Amino acid sequence: MCFLCDLKTSSESASAQLTSTAPTENRWHPRRGFLLAAGAAAAAPVLAQVDVGSASSVRTLVPAEQMEASAKQQYSQVLTEAKSKNALAPNDHPQLKRLHGIARRLIPFTAQWNPRVAEWRWEVNLIGSKQLNAWCMPGGKIAFYTGILDQLQLTDDEIAMIMGHEMAHALREHARERLAKSKVTSIGLSVASTLLGLGQLGDVAANLGTQLLTLKYSRDDETEADLVGLEIAARGGFWPEASVNLWKKMLGANGNGSPSFLSTHPSGSNRIQELQANLPKVQHLYEQAKQG
Numbered sequence: 001m002c003f004l005c006d007l008k009t010s011s012e013s014a015s016a017q018l019t020s021t022a023p024t025e026n027r028w029h030p031r032r033g034f035l036l037a038a039g040a041a042a043a044a045p046v047l048a049q050v051d052v053g054s055a056s057s058v059r060t061l062v063p064a065e066q067m068e069a070s071a072k073q074q075y076s077q078v079l080t081e082a083k084s085k086n087a088l089a090p091n092d093h094p095q096l097k098r099l100h101g102i103a104r105r106l107i108p109f110t111a112q113w114n115p116r117v118a119e120w121r122w123e124v125n126l127i128g129s130k131q132l133n134a135w136c137m138p139g140g141k142i143a144f145y146t147g148i149l150d151q152l153q154l155t156d157d158e159i160a161m162i163m164g165h166e167m168a169h170a171l172r173e174h175a176r177e178r179l180a181k182s183k184v185t186s187i188g189l190s191v192a193s194t195l196l197g198l199g200q201l202g203d204v205a206a207n208l209g210t211q212l213l214t215l216k217y218s219r220d221d222e223t224e225a226d227l228v229g230l231e232i233a234a235r236g237g238f239w240p241e242a243s244v245n246l247w248k249k250m251l252g253a254n255g256n257g258s259p260s261f262l263s264t265h266p267s268g269s270n271r272i273q274e275l276q277a278n279l280p281k282v283q284h285l286y287e288q289a290k291q292g
């Protein structure tokens with residue numbers, strides 16, 4: 001999964017203190033990092049250029065509303081924990097402003113992939129951690145770790161490819177799909193109670209959150225996220241070939257201790273070839289965006 005693969009480790013390693021200038025009074029608000037209620041209605045209907053088929057139908061076994069409510073709660077917990085360790089970037093942090101600027105260019109092109117986006121409130125936060133990681137929870141709750149920005153020396157185009165990839169996991173509801181499939185194969189108590197409407201809502205949401213942390217994406221999910229993310233980024237005016245450069249960097253970094261990102265996003269050996277094969281499909285979107 002794109003979620004923190006190990007919450008405990010991440011908090012322990014949140015050693016990159018982001019700011020010593022944070023105000024002592026608690027100005028923090030859970031809605032910080034909020035970008036825009038993604039009506040994103042400005043985006044005209046557009047035809048997808050990459051071919052990823054329809055989203056898995058098994059995912060409908062799990063209510064989307066509950067996934068998103070649970071993710072919202074989980075996201076809030078992550079931010080609170082980071083904040084308590086002085087590892088949550090303030091809104092005026094240059095790297096966070098950079099992330100927000102990139103997100104604003106991508107969000108208008110998300111609605112075509114999932115009508116639920118109309119109800120989402122996208123958020124992007126930056127967490128001080130040496131982990132090479134980034135994720136987007138259901139409902140558009142995004143986090144980047146300073147480790148992935150700093151250690152890979154990411155360009156804006158490369159960041160856009162990661163962000164597009166993470167957004168694509170949420171848009172294609174891969175977490176919901178994983179959870180539904182895990183229910184089909186081995187009915188976890190918390191998931192079953194969710195599906196049957198048992199228990200109190202708070203408990204259900206908490207249990208679901210725990211489930212989320214243990215989920216992993218499949219290689220098919222990864223391919224989908226790569227291609228959908230590539231298209232969203234191209235429409236936002238980001239250089240498509242940066243996707244190939246990004247994965248070369250990521251796989252190179254894998255030799256020096258496995259990035260958290262790759263443990264939750266399994267990489268097929270053909271990942272780069274697949275992206276390269278799809279570059280021609282999105283090149284014109286990039287050129288149009290640059291002209292526009």
Ligand SMILES: [Zn+2]
Binds near residue numbers: 002165169222265
């Ligand atoms: Zn992924």
